[in-house]
Amino acid sequence: MRDLDIIVAGGGIGGLTAAIALLRAGNKVRVFEAARDFGEVGAGVTLAPNAMLGFQALGLGEKIEAQAISPTRQVVRHWQDGRVLKALDRGDGMREKYGAPYLYIHRADLHAILLDAVRELGGETLTSARVEGAGFDGDQAWIELADGTRQTADLVVGADGVRSAVRGIYEPISAHFTGHIAFRGIVPVDEVMKDFAENPGNIIGPDRLVVWYPLRGGTQLNLVFFAREEGWTEDGWTIPATRDELRRIFDGWCEPVRQMIDRLDEERLFKWAINARTALSGWNKGGRITLLGDAAHAMTPFMGQGASSAIEDAVVLARAISDSETLPRALERYEAARLERATFIQQESNDNANRLQSKDADSFDKKELRNEETLGLFAYDSATVPV
Ligand SMILES: Cc1cc2nc3c(=O)[nH]c(=O)nc-3n(C[C@H](O)[C@H](O)[C@H](O)COP(=O)(O)OP(=O)(O)OC[C@H]3O[C@@H](n4cnc5c(N)ncnc54)[C@H](O)[C@@H]3O)c2cc1C
Secondary structure, eight states, X not given: OOSOXXXXXXXXHHHHHXXXXXXXXXXXXXXXXXXXXXXXXXXXXXXXXXXXXXXXXXXXXXXXXXXXXXXXEEEEEETTTOOEEEEEEOSHHHHHHHSSOOEEXXXXXXXXXXXXXXXXXXXXXXXXXXXXXXXXXXXXXXXXXXXXXXEEESEEEEOOOTTOSGGGGTOXXXXXXXXXXXXXXXXXXXXXXXXXHHSOEEEEETTEEEEEEEEGGGTEEEEEEEEEOTTOOOOOSOEEOOHHHHHHHTTTOOHHHHHHXXXXXXXXXXXXXXXXXXXXXXXXXXXXXXXXXXXXHOOOSTTSOXXXXXXXXXXXXXXXXXXXXXXXXXXXXXXXXXXXXXXXXXXXXXXXXXXXXXXXXXXXXXXXXXXXXXXXXXXXXXXXXXX
């Protein structure tokens, strides 16, 4: 099929990638975004080779690489003394093994590339357009917007994130707090931060995790501090945080952690709850509505695969539609190709939180490594997997 009229609810990384894939396949696409402006939070994102295989198939590989950083390796260090427990190859070995690089990119830069591509391909992009509900009626799907208007199309794709309104018609259960909170900040790379920028990685320890990597030509360092905290009720993406709060949480951790906390700019230090979704048994509603990305399978970020999974969904969905004669069949094929893998990654991401935040960091290098690469996730090519 082609020439379908498709509504994408949500213009995040998943929604825009889906719009690009669907436009390239000859469909008409409108993206409805709740925010007043298209954009992304000021933070980095890791694009694993499986994400880049998807982007390469959409003709965006070079543009993305030009704005990203390709590290040579990633180190895993011990919380007490900072000693290196493992060094993971992230350099040329990635391209050789998987045909695509492992990259770090600023979310805003990636988002801008995707938005340009949607517009160049003739996609329509609407802002301040909050979707409040969705449904289908015979061979038409519809969304209802916050202003009370209704838009119809052949297909509605719910790509509206962890708090998806489209997902509301699947189950009445909202996203749940996972017991993890994250603090994020970006700092300029100076003499002290230079070593961290050149040697990206993680520091692992009991109930806590620190992740850092360079952005924008190595001029900025992306810092993420994870902690377990029960009973957190605050909600939002930009709750201000303080260095002292982090110093308390990471009390007793090694000098590098103290150095990173000291460099944070409190004006731009935010914290938020990590929410996730339980797996659904199906994404297809009446052959007219489906889900993608966090709306379908929001996961904890402990394998850095949430955005990558959304990109895979987008490429596979467009292929299933192109290769099928009816939409119900296309959505069945999309779900059959994607649901099991997405659910597996959700589960493994939770398990990885326990491995990376174990009370026993000393034994990390003695156990067999189980992570996104050893599980084979990097080898998945959304452009060629059977659909
Ligand atoms: C701390 C942290 C670190 C992470 N690091 C990585 C990483 O390194 N690599 C990786 O692959 N993943 C990572 N992830 C996961 C990744 O950020 C998400 O999985 C990814 O952003 C999901 O994309 P999405 O487009 O599905 O949803 P979102 O990015 O949430 O986009 C949804 C869009 O829909 C809009 N929207 C919401 N509701 C509505 C509505 N009702 N109507 C219209 N529009 C709406 C939103 O404004 C937004 O633009 C991380 C997550 C966290 C929390």
